[in-house]
Amino acid sequence: MATLEIAPKTTVFYGPIISSDTISFYTASPRALVAVNSRGFIDWIEHDVQASQVQRVLKHKINELGLGMVQVILLELEEGEFLMPGFVDTHTHAPQVPNIGTGQEYELLDWLDKVTFPMESRFADEELAQKLYPSIVNRFINAGTTTCCYYGSLHLESTKVLADVVNQSGQRAFIGKCCMDRNSPDNYREPSAAYSIKATIQLVAYIRALKNTLVQPILTPRFAISCTDELLTSLGNLAAADPTLPIQTHISENQSEIEFVKELFPDCTSYADVYHKHGLLGPRTILAHGVHLTEEELILIKTTGAGISHCPTSNFNLRSGMARVADMLDHGIKVGLGTDVSGGYSTSMLTAIQHASMCAKMVALLPPPSTIMPVPGAQFSGKQLNIANLLYLATRGGARLCNLEHCIGSLEPGKSFDALLVTMKPEGGHLDELHTYPTLPPNTQIDRERLEHNLERFLFCGDDRNISKVFVQGRCIGGTAFKARSFSADS
Ligand SMILES: Nc1nc2[nH]cnc2c(=O)[nH]1
Numbered sequence: 001m002a003t004l005e006i007a008p009k010t011t012v013f014y015g016p017i018i019s020s021d022t023i024s025f026y027t028a029s030p031r032a033l034v035a036v037n038s039r040g041f042i043d044w045i046e047h048d049v050q051a052s053q054v055q056r057v058l059k060h061k062i063n064e065l066g067l068g069m070v071q072v073i074l075l076e077l078e079e080g081e082f083l084m085p086g087f088v089d090t091h092t093h094a095p096q097v098p099n100i101g102t103g104q105e106y107e108l109l110d111w112l113d114k115v116t117f118p119m120e121s122r123f124a125d126e127e128l129a130q131k132l133y134p135s136i137v138n139r140f141i142n143a144g145t146t147t148c149c150y151y152g153s154l155h156l157e158s159t160k161v162l163a164d165v166v167n168q169s170g171q172r173a174f175i176g177k178c179c180m181d182r183n184s185p186d187n188y189r190e191p192s193a194a195y196s197i198k199a200t201i202q203l204v205a206y207i208r209a210l211k212n213t214l215v216q217p218i219l220t221p222r223f224a225i226s227c228t229d230e231l232l233t234s235l236g237n238l239a240a241a242d243p244t245l246p247i248q249t250h251i252s253e254n255q256s257e258i259e260f261v262k263e264l265f266p267d268c269t270s271y272a273d274v275y276h277k278h279g280l281l282g283p284r285t286i287l288a289h290g291v292h293l294t295e296e297e298l299i300l301i302k303t304t305g306a307g308i309s310h311c312p313t314s315n316f317n318l319r320s321g322m323a324r325v326a327d328m329l330d331h332g333i334k335v336g337l338g339t340d341v342s343g344g345y346s347t348s349m350l351t352a353i354q355h356a357s358m359c360a361k362m363v364a365l366l367p368p369p370s371t372i373m374p375v376p377g378a379q380f381s382g383k384q385l386n387i388a389n390l391l392y393l394a395t396r397g398g399a400r401l402c403n404l405e406h407c408i409g410s411l412e413p414g415k416s417f418d419a420l421l422v423t424m425k426p427e428g429g430h431l432d433e434l435h436t437y438p439t440l441p442p443n444t445q446i447d448r449e450r451l452e453h454n455l456e457r458f459l460f461c462g463d464d465r466n467i468s469k470v471f472v473q474g475r476c477i478g479g480t481a482f483k484a485r486s487f488s489a490d491s
């Protein structure tokens, strides 16, 4: 990236940008100016600016906005680079990262017992958390995740370490400790509901005391099977008492899990009803998976305003099934994507995007289930997810699910600059030279098509090597070109 420095205050990027507008439309703008102020917010965006007009437009903007004294750094993107919103990973487990790529012969309940609980239980050791969490968080950041919904282990102290690490990293995140007081080994179960609630309240206070608006606590009942009635009720009471606390949990991932939930909660009409009856289903709730949801549950989830984190990599890997995302969307339910490490074997949202695409294609091949009625005017049912849909789910849709759509998820004036600088140039990335284009005179239509093509190739065959810079609130916190403190929109 060539740097033309005028003086520091506002950073203006010049080059191609991608941004999700709605689930069906995205902007691919080959020659845009994006102005990011020193607080990390996008002040203005100007599309279709020819190179020869950049200085004129900048001067005009500065005069128009009365920014006479404001100094500007202009950063010109290089051939093959573009800016796009950062990824929002709406569901993952930090203490499971060391297990990535193991235990994939199991289905959910055996996998939890044999692989997952043993690893998470090791985080009783706070020193292990201090040793491992920095590289774990960096791994998510360098994969382009600017906002992450983390499950910690059940341990208060280690989850405080996770919060400290995220706080220092500059990533935007929700962090919860797992609440679990039954159906797990003695060394990985909280002794009572009261104990679990006390630790949760302490974690919430600890995270809030960090006074970092990017890092928020989240209530985390692991799943219905792990929680007694008393624990779910107390968590529901906490959520009711504090309207700013979000909630994350798992739902309807695997058939054996669903059967077990029925046995444990015979008075509830469905898995979703368990959470509903305990006051845990509402606009602040992120439900992971939802692979086997019934019509009645889809309606309940929509009515309460809760949303779903679709985790296709994990659902394929643990043989849980293929979530019917189109039905969720046609029911008007909020949907985002999650990596669900280590059920999912990748920290990269690119893998989640690729598997969401495959999942939707396979679901569209299946006959519609007799149990889910077609929604009048259904837009998604029976179809694959297109690029606009996938981009939305990984960025803006995730932001909406986390109730952050007003501040992140797209590149728009007024929003935080949570963004990725992506490079698709052959010498910078690893993608072959066949995809370089001959130099032609600027043509907006051709350039837009190239940009769309580059986005699709990035989503389907890109990886961390294509992510040069990861920005959160205007600050560069990761990516291949990141060197600590060397680059930020406000430096
Ligand atoms: N995929 C997944 N499902 C769960 N259900 C309860 N706990 C977990 C977990 O850690 N991963």
Ligand SMILES: [Zn+2]
Pocket (backbone or CB within 6 Å): 091, 092, 093, 250, 288, 340, 343
């Ligand atoms: Zn999970």
